[in-house]
Structures are given as structure tokens and as C-alpha cells.
Amino acid sequence: xxGVSQTPSNKVTEKGKYVELxxxxxxxxxxxxxxxxxxxxxxxxLIYFQGTxxxxxxxxxxxxxxxxxxxxxxxxLKIQRTERGDSAVYLCAxxxxxxxxxxxxxxxxxxxxxx
Amino acid sequence: xxxxxxxxxxxNVAEGNPLTVKCTxxxxxxxxxxxxxxYPNRGLQFLLKYITGDNLVKGSYGFEAEFNKxxxxxxxxxxxxxxxxxxxxxxxxxxxGFKTIFGAGTRLFVKA
Numbered sequence: 001x002x003g004v005s006q007t008p009s010n011k012v013t014e015k016g017k018y019v020e021l022x023x024x025x026x027x028x029x030x031x032x033x034x035x036x037x038x039x040x041x042x043x044x045x046l047i048y049f050q051g052t053x054x055x056x057x058x059x060x061x062x063x064x065x066x067x068x069x070x071x072x073x074x075x076x077l078k079i080q081r082t083e084r085g086d087s088a089v090y091l092c093a094x095x096x097x098x099x100x101x102x103x104x105x106x107x108x109x110x111x112x113x114x115x
Numbered sequence: 116x117x118x119x120x121x122x123x124x125x126x127n128v129a130e131g132n133p134l135t136v137k138c139t140x141x142x143x144x145x146x147x148x149x150x151x152x153x154y155p156n157r158g159l160q161f162l163l164k165y166i167t168g169d170n171l172v173k174g175s176y177g178f179e180a181e182f183n184k185x186x187x188x189x190x191x192x193x194x195x196x197x198x199x200x201x202x203x204x205x206x207x208x209x210x211x212g213f214k215t216i217f218g219a220g221t222r223l224f225v226k227a
Binding site: 031041043044045048050055056058059091093103105107108 | 119147149151156157158159160161164166205212213214215216217218219220
């Protein structure tokens with residue numbers, strides 16, 4: 001497809017489990033972002049990749065959260081020892097290479113529910 | 116650090132009337148400002164952006180926004196609202212880095 005693809009669209013897990021969320025950006029977009037959106041709030045920045053490297057991971061809430069982008073395309077957000085407070089919609093976005101002015105193209109999100 | 120404020124949780128307007136959704140921002144450098152819209156069960160979609168130049172920028176679906184540097188505002192406007200404009204609207208700011216910060220959102224309800 002032409003847009004940003006995120007899988008799974010829904011994930012229900014139990015407290016303490018490990019979760020992976022996948023993002024496939026628009027072809028040719030080298031910039032990739034992860035955001036988290038809780039109910040009634042705006043997207044909260046987590047991490048930004050330029051190519052394979054995490055250029056800014058200042059939004060990751062703690063060391064249970066980690067993201068990778070090994071080949072500069074698909075990215076995986078990994079959450080260890082999930083907690084109920086991690087429940088949210090995790091959004092991925094991509095944009096064209098290395099520009100401050102480009103808009104973000106979002107996927108439809110992965111809804112994570114931690115029981 | 117940059118920040119965005121959307122002072123209204125919800126805006127109600129009758130179809131055919133003009134609408135305004137308010138946004139103010141705070142950045143340390145030159146602001147790059149964006150509006151996004153989120154329809155139910157859909158991802159965020161880009162509407163318009165201000166980078167430089169004319170203070171009035173036009174975007175998708177007949178929306179426009181006015182950049183006001185002295186008031187640090189970037190209000191979203193549309194001359195004539197449609198019921199189909201009902202959605203959640205987010206203002207966002209980038210201050211020259213790559214991090215985009217979003218406001219809490221304003222729910223627009225257009226009544227027929």
C-alpha cells in the first residue's frame with residue numbers, strides 16, 4: 001500500500017508480558033516517528049529515527065521501551081514487562097528525508113490494552 | 116522546550132457558519148506549525164502548515180490558518196462549516212528540530 005502500515009491494529013496482553021509493535025513507513029521516507037496517544041490526549045512523542053539510527057529517543061518513558069529500525073525501513077517498538085499504564089494507541093509516522101518542514105504521514109495505530 | 120495549547124476541548128458550530136479552532140504555541144526559535152485532523156477510527160491526517168511567508172495559509176478541505184507571531188497563535192478557520200468536518204483537530208509545532216509536539220486536541224462538532 002501507499003500509506004504507513006502498522007501491525008497489529010489491536011493487541012491485548014497481560015501485565016508483565018512482552019509486546020512488539022511494527023511499523024512499515026511510506027517507501028522512500030527516511031524519517032520515522034513513534035508516538036503514544038492516550039484517551040482524550042494528543043499524541044505524545046516517543047522516538048525519532050533518521051535512517052537506521054535513533055536521532056532522538058527523549059520521549060521514551062523508561063527503559064522498558066525500546067525501538068529499532070535495523071535496515072532503515074521497518075521499525076519495531078518493543079515494550080518489556082508491560083504495565084496497565086502502557087495501554088494506549090501507539091502511532092507511527094514517517095516523513096520525507098531530513099527536513100524540518102515536512103509534514104508527518106501517520107498510520108492508523110496499534111491499540112495496546114494491558115490487562 | 117516547545118509546547119502547544121488548545122484552549123477549547125470542544126467547539127460547536129452550525130453547518131454553514133464559520134468556524135475557528137484556537138491554538139497558541141511556545142518555541143525558542145522559529146516555529147513550524149501544523150494542523151492535523153483525526154476522524155473516528157482513522158489515523159491523523161495532515162491539513163496544512165506554516166513554514167514561512169504569508170501569514171494566511173490554505174490547506175485541505177477548504178481549511179485555512181492564520182499565523183500571528185505577536186500573539187504566538189495559529190488558529191484554524193473555515194468560512195463555512197460542513198457536518199463532515201466534525202472530527203478531532205490537533206495543532207502541532209516544531210522548532211527547527213525534528214521533534215513535533217502536539218496539542219491535546221479540540222473536538223469540532225458541526226450541527227446540521
